[in-house]
Amino acid sequence: MLKPLTLLTTVTTVTLLIGCSNGDQTMQDRSTLPCANKPNCVSTQDSREKFSLAPYTLTPLATLDAIEIAALSLGRAKTAEKQPNYLRVEYTSKVFRFVDDLELRIEGNQLIVRSESRTGHSDFGVNRERADALRRALKEAGLI
Template sequence: MLEADIERIDVPGGDLHEWAPGRDGVGTQGTLQWVFHSRQKVSMMIRILLRPVTAAIVMATGLLGCASSPPSHFTRTADDFTPCANAPHCVSSQADKASARYVEPYAFAGTADGARRALLTAIDKHNNATVERADRRFVHATFRSTLGFVDDATFLIQPHDHIIDVKSSSRVGYYDFGVNRRRVETLRDQFKQALAQP
């Protein structure tokens, strides 16, 4: 296309634009090519468009902080967890075995104290984990995601049955996309490795 074929026009705002006709010169097949010469205006437009997104993220973070208070109770008795809520973001070894929320408890062959130490070692391998409480038979740890979501993992050591009952649940949201189940299974493998250490 020759320079003579390009008609230069001014539009409100002061930016220079170009009208380039199509191959047929004029008519319905003409092609309008807008060439923006002001990078500053484009940058400003991007910032304006991103403001609502930024505000939404800030608001969501604030709401999340308000909604992330821990449950008032984790257990009903010394041997029993409170049941999982109806939302599918919870798994428990004390759920009905036919339920989608059921996971196997952690088994151990040695002493309860040795199992407790191995459990704490497994939890300690997770950088996003914090042990909130570690009693002789009960352990509570929180796991925080990069977005600030908090999950509660609780463990009941059952010395006579040589198992550790486990429950893991998200504090907010509905679906967890399998995060709690995968965490329980990862901790199970790390627990077994810790038990095998001399």
């Protein structure tokens, strides 16, 4: 009887540690990298159809601060990193607390956008939906 209890405790502890490790990670800027070959990422820098996003052309009104406000308005989001032309926003799923990273970089009048799940193979289209929602929010704000 003791062994199943020990196993259950070990599995629970490992699950909690993995779950807690999804947030607040120190990450390298991957905004200009193409997606890996998993259907949990979309990017303006990836030319493959299932991963690619149409360009986001910025208006003269666009600033990183204004873009950040639009990105945070999508819900369950927090700014994880901000530099002069780079922003990484973390989105946490409601039920399982999975973390996705939205990386945004301003280069000239273009906004590089990359949205990717940290864990799992498929995201069931969540990152593409987020990128589309960001595009709508940026248009409504007059930023693209």
